[in-house]
Amino acid sequence: MDDRAARIAANESRFRDINERLRGDLRALPETDETIDFVCECGRVDCAQPVQLTLAEYEAVRASSLDFVVVPGHQSPGVEDVVDSRERYARVRKHPEVAPLVTETDPRRPGGG
Amino acid sequence: MPESYALLDALFAHAPIGLAFWDSEQRYRRVNPALAAMNGVAPDDHVGRTPPEVVGPELGDRVRALLRKVQQTGTPLVDLPIEGTTPAAPGELRHWTASYYPVPGEAGEVLGVAAVVVERTGERQARRAEQAATAILDAIFSAAPIGLAFWDLDQRYRRVNPGLAQLNGVSAEAHLGRTPSELLGELGTRIEELLRTVVRTGEAVVDEEIDSELEGRPIHRQATLFPVRGADADVVGVAGVVRDVTAQHEAETERTQLLREALTARAQAEAAQVRAEAAQQEAEAARRRTEVLAAAGARLAAVVTDYEATLREVARVAVPAIADWCTFTLVESPQRLRTVAVAAADPQLEALAREMADRYPPSADAPHGVGEVIRTGRTQFVREIPEELLASIAQDPEHLAFLRRMGMRSGMIVPIKARGRTIGALSLVAAESGRTYGEDDLRVAELLAARAALSVENARLYEQHAHIARTLQRSLLPPALPDVPGLELAARYRAAGDQNEVGGDFYDVFRGADDTWTLLIGDVAGKGPEAAAVTSLTRHTLRAMTLRGAGARECLHLLNDALLREPAVGGRFCTTLYARVCPQDDGRVTMTLATGGHLPPRVLRADGTVERLDLRGAIVGGLRNPKFAECDEELRPGDVLLLFTDGVTELRGRDPGAGERMLDALLAEHAGAGPAELVEAIEQRVVALQGGEPRDDIALLAARPVGLDSR
Numbered sequence: 001m002d003d004r005a006a007r008i009a010a011n012e013s014r015f016r017d018i019n020e021r022l023r024g025d026l027r028a029l030p031e032t033d034e035t036i037d038f039v040c041e042c043g044r045v046d047c048a049q050p051v052q053l054t055l056a057e058y059e060a061v062r063a064s065s066l067d068f069v070v071v072p073g074h075q076s077p078g079v080e081d082v083v084d085s086r087e088r089y090a091r092v093r094k095h096p097e098v099a100p101l102v103t104e105t106d107p108r109r110p111g112g113g
Numbered sequence: 114m115p116e117s118y119a120l121l122d123a124l125f126a127h128a129p130i131g132l133a134f135w136d137s138e139q140r141y142r143r144v145n146p147a148l149a150a151m152n153g154v155a156p157d158d159h160v161g162r163t164p165p166e167v168v169g170p171e172l173g174d175r176v177r178a179l180l181r182k183v184q185q186t187g188t189p190l191v192d193l194p195i196e197g198t199t200p201a202a203p204g205e206l207r208h209w210t211a212s213y214y215p216v217p218g219e220a221g222e223v224l225g226v227a228a229v230v231v232e233r234t235g236e237r238q239a240r241r242a243e244q245a246a247t248a249i250l251d252a253i254f255s256a257a258p259i260g261l262a263f264w265d266l267d268q269r270y271r272r273v274n275p276g277l278a279q280l281n282g283v284s285a286e287a288h289l290g291r292t293p294s295e296l297l298g299e300l301g302t303r304i305e306e307l308l309r310t311v312v313r314t315g316e317a318v319v320d321e322e323i324d325s326e327l328e329g330r331p332i333h334r335q336a337t338l339f340p341v342r343g344a345d346a347d348v349v350g351v352a353g354v355v356r357d358v359t360a361q362h363e364a365e366t367e368r369t370q371l372l373r374e375a376l377t378a379r380a381q382a383e384a385a386q387v388r389a390e391a392a393q394q395e396a397e398a399a400r401r402r403t404e405v406l407a408a409a410g411a412r413l414a415a416v417v418t419d420y421e422a423t424l425r426e427v428a429r430v431a432v433p434a435i436a437d438w439c440t441f442t443l444v445e446s447p448q449r450l451r452t453v454a455v456a457a458a459d460p461q462l463e464a465l466a467r468e469m470a471d472r473y474p475p476s477a478d479a480p481h482g483v484g485e486v487i488r489t490g491r492t493q494f495v496r497e498i499p500e501e502l503l504a505s506i507a508q509d510p511e512h513l514a515f516l517r518r519m520g521m522r523s524g525m526i527v528p529i530k531a532r533g534r535t536i537g538a539l540s541l542v543a544a545e546s547g548r549t550y551g552e553d554d555l556r557v558a559e560l561l562a563a564r565a566a567l568s569v570e571n572a573r574l575y576e577q578h579a580h581i582a583r584t585l586q587r588s589l590l591p592p593a594l595p596d597v598p599g600l601e602l603a604a605r606y607r608a609a610g611d612q613n614e615v616g617g618d619f620y621d622v623f624r625g626a627d628d629t630w631t632l633l634i635g636d637v638a639g640k641g642p643e644a645a646a647v648t649s650l651t652r653h654t655l656r657a658m659t660l661r662g663a664g665a666r667e668c669l670h671l672l673n674d675a676l677l678r679e680p681a682v683g684g685r686f687c688t689t690l691y692a693r694v695c696p697q698d699d700g701r702v703t704m705t706l707a708t709g710g711h712l713p714p715r716v717l718r719a720d721g722t723v724e725r726l727d728l729r730g731a732i733v734g735g736l737r738n739p740k741f742a743e744c745d746e747e748l749r750p751g752d753v754l755l756l757f758t759d760g761v762t763e764l765r766g767r768d769p770g771a772g773e774r775m776l777d778a779l780l781a782e783h784a785g786a787g788p789a790e791l792v793e794a795i796e797q798r799v800v801a802l803q804g805g806e807p808r809d810d811i812a813l814l815a816a817r818p819v820g821l822d823s824r
Contacts, residue, residue, distance in 0.1 A: 018383045025376045029369050029373060036373065
């Protein structure tokens with residue numbers, strides 16, 4: 001794993017943390033079926049686009065520690081693969097080389113976060 | 114009669130109604146306990162007193178008026194409502210129903226009046242409370258800002274207030290007798306479900322949310338329905354309180370939306386902060402790489418001959434900016450590699466690394482590492498260095514221990530290629546910094562290696578060129594001045610610049626056909642191989658012509674023809690001072706001088722006088738029919754003849770005549786000095802005046818008569 005891949009994975013994990021905090025805060029509000037502006041978990045330093053998912057879609061992505069959600073087209077070739085592409089978002093899966101890093105930093109992992 | 118009295122007494126004592134008897138003077142004669150309780154006065158305390166005296170004038174006077182009326186008419190007054198206050202409850206208005214009967218005597222006269230009084234105060238209050246409650250209920254129904262309704266067991270509206278009528282958009286009257294579903298459709302159906310629940314369970318439903326649409330607009334209501342029971346406790350209907358919470362609901366929805374937006378905005382701001390930090394880190398890494406390339410590039414771009422020192426500087430620049438370890442290895446021979454530069458972030462480990470590099474030089478045949486890269490010309494890029502790789506590189510256990518101690522984590526070995534050959538390798542290793550190399554780092558390493566290759570190759574070419582120039586330069590000057598009888602000679606030659614090119618200045622001293630000697634000095638235009646060819650042609654032409662007996666001026670003409678005829682000269686010309694000298698037995702030296710555009714020589718006389726031998730003549734090789742001046746001169750003992758090139762007199766930044774004036778003054782200062790001392794002094798002065806770096810070649814040739822006896 002080179003510095004770039006590690007840096008991207010680390011940043012994406014930080015974005016996942018932010019989204020998880022957002023998800024936690026949203027639990028205090030009435031549930032909604034509407035889309036929420038989550039943070040794009042891509043590795044681009046110039047990304048300013050929110051990624052829109054319903055809470056159910058978000059929860060589906062969070063089911064795996066290896067999966068992240070990005071704006072379509074914001075995936076980083078070489079470090080992740082798109083496993084589900086939709087109009088509003090793309091679900092990407094990290095390559096095995098960064099799996100330990102993103103798994104270890106997953107807040108939903110037992111004892112994680 | 115006694116039985117009748119007993120019955121009367123019992124009646125008086127226990128009757129729950131008030132009984133009283135007044136005499137003709139309207140004084141109480143008998144009162145039972147019930148009436149005494151109503152009046153708040155003991156029964157016996159009534160006897161002999163009039164009503165005003167017992168219950169006060171207001172009530173008492175009205176009673177007396179009634180008694181009087183019965184006494185006068187002899188007619189009973191029945192079920193008269195009376196109200197007033199008594200000492201039993203001062204200030205409390207009480208109600209009674211009283212009947213007054215005349216008590217006749219034997220003669221028919223009225224002896225007195227008897228009264229039966231029934232307390233009605235509680236009943237009246239109850240009736241008034243009911244009336245008040247009804248009024249309040251009506252008021253509430255009319256004015257309440259909420260919806261109120263009463264449904265019978267058939268779920269039909271029986272009572273509806275204006276508030277609910279407004280909520281439903283239907284008049285109160287239009288509700289009556291209709292069911293909610295008849296009136297409100299889907300919304301009514303939902304209400305009917307709740308009504309059924311209340312009737313079935315006998316329990317209230319509280320704050321039930323009812324969402325629906327009315328005239329295309331979403332509405333939100335909150336209803337509390339409760340059973341209404343009859344006298345026998347059976348449920349006779351359902352009452353309801355209905356509130357429109359649509360505005361509240363919308364406000365709550367808006368508030369939720371605002372909160373949601375605030376939370377997402379905060380998340381986006383946090384992400385922007387993370388990305389800004391990442392961008393800063395990337396910029397910092399890029400800046401480090403750029404700085405390394407710039408610093409290394411500046412060192413590598415310089416024209417140097419000690420390229421190993423340059424590579425050591427470059428390695429120092431790379432550490433720790435982009436590497437914790439950096440080495441340059443060069444090919445000394447096909448089978449011999451040598452690590453010429455080692456730099457490490459840890460100074461102690463760097464010393465050890467140098468020692469290890471000497472003890473374990475990279476092998477050209479090694480299957481891994483530097484040897485393989487140099488042999489194959491292919492980069493080795495190891496993102497994460499495994500233990501097995503260290504073991505395969507190590508030459509013995511001690512070497513392995515050292516490699517482990519380096520803490521190598523990630524590494525790159527890039528070939529250094531020049532003109533298609535791999536001449537070495539650049540190794541960059543990340544260790545204690547914890548970094549892991551990526552594609553950007555590899556590109557920097559490749560750029561560094563390419564620049565290093567160019568620098569090394571240039572240095573080697575430069576050295577080769579300089580070697581050739583030095584060799585050629587030596588061939589254009591006499592290896593040593595000949596021993597000339599009767600003359601003391603001294604010469605100096607100093608090439609300008611980096612000595613990478615052959616200069617155009619020359620001097621020569623050789624023997625002629627007879628006992629004469631020739632002193633030559635000249636300056637060929639330009640530098641480099643072409644100038645060297647002209648210099649060589651000039652020297653050898655003049656030597657040959659001299660040996661064939663040509664005179665001084667004739668030699669210059671012959672040289673002029675030779676230069677014009679030789680294509681290789683390429684139009685180059687030269688200036689030449691030709692001096693044929695002949696030492697005499699008396700210590701003098703006679704001279705014939707000819708000049709081809711050269712600077713006038715000087716004679717430093719023994720008495721310190723400086724003479725400028727002004728000769729005019731065209732440059733040699735420039736014209737078809739040039740004119741060359743020739744003159745005869747004489748040197749006496751103690752005199753010194755000085756021939757020189759323009760590198761002596763062309764001083765930087767000074768007026769054209771300043772150099773010659775400096776020379777004349779310097780000569781004058783050195784009156785009596787010999788040739789060696791003079792040329793030494795002149796060179797030192799000229800070099801000093803030009804800041805240690807003369808911009809032109811300097812050639813000096815000095816001769817002093819010493820007498821033939823000195824042989």
